[in-house]
Amino acid sequence: IADSDDELVPETFEVFMKTWNDIPVEKRINYCGVAACCRDQFGKRISDQVPGGVFDGGFRELFYKYKFRKEVFMINKTAMMREFPFPEHIRNVLVPEALTWRIMTDKYKLRFINDEMRTYYIDEPNSLSAIKRRSPHSKALSSCLESGNVLNNDLRYFIFSPLYFFRMALVYQSFRPFLNNQERKWVFLKPFAKTFAFPFIFAGWAYSRIMMSRFQKKSGV
Known part of the structure; x- marks a missing residue:
């Protein structure tokens, strides 16, 4: 590919x-x-x-x-x-x-x-890495799909990379507020994963506000 x-x-x-x-x-x-x-x-x-x-x-x-x-x-x-x-x-x-x-x-x-x-090719104007400069709303679904998938299926590997799973829980809770109703139907956590991610709700909400503020400043909104 x-x-x-x-x-x-x-x-x-x-x-x-x-x-x-x-x-x-x-x-x-x-x-x-x-x-x-x-x-x-x-x-x-x-x-x-x-x-x-x-x-x-x-x-x-x-x-x-x-x-x-x-x-x-x-x-x-x-x-x-x-x-x-x-x-x-x-x-x-x-x-x-x-x-x-x-x-x-x-x-x-x-x-x-x-x-x-x-x-x-990195840091090129037409590179797919330019996705990082998009608004939190446009990155929300892909971020939640990936972090949600990790939390739903990979927690058995927690002992090998605990900090990575904490970060995925934070990513999920940070981008979930930007999902629309249809997108939320595509993204869900299994019961155990939901319990694991629950403590990160407040930190995620706070970081989502920070991301939006930074984007607005950069884009001049």
Whole structure:
């Protein structure tokens, strides 16, 4: 998966094909694809190091147990993309791709390699990173979808990254006030996740006011 503001190194597909062929034929049915690392337009690596140089597993384990939390570039089997399509009922908002990748790699393994195959352009005017400059309202749904998904499905990894889960609870409570009625139907917490996030309601509400104030100052509203 690549965006319009990305660039692939010339040998990308050759490396991916070799990596895929290194997986024994009889085991490939258990794999969804191959993932590699990234660098920026100045040649600086922006991905974390893949443990052991090659890692077979899923995003949740790699993220929480091995602290691999930065950009990757991946190629998945067509059958996997059909089995795990991006949500189409949520329109006009950037739904985090990570939601789909986590579910996919819960069922199938992904082979991660340390090679840097994608050039990821940062701080460019047309980069998708410009999303950070949008209003809290426009970021609310995607932020709540991602943080809500983490709280609903990943709390079993709490012991590995407690501060991360506290931050996700704060993010959820901070952006939830900006959701409209329709968006709130798409975002919900399971009972245990709701209990976990409850203590952050006041802090989230306070931070939502701060975010709105900062945005209004920057935009001259």
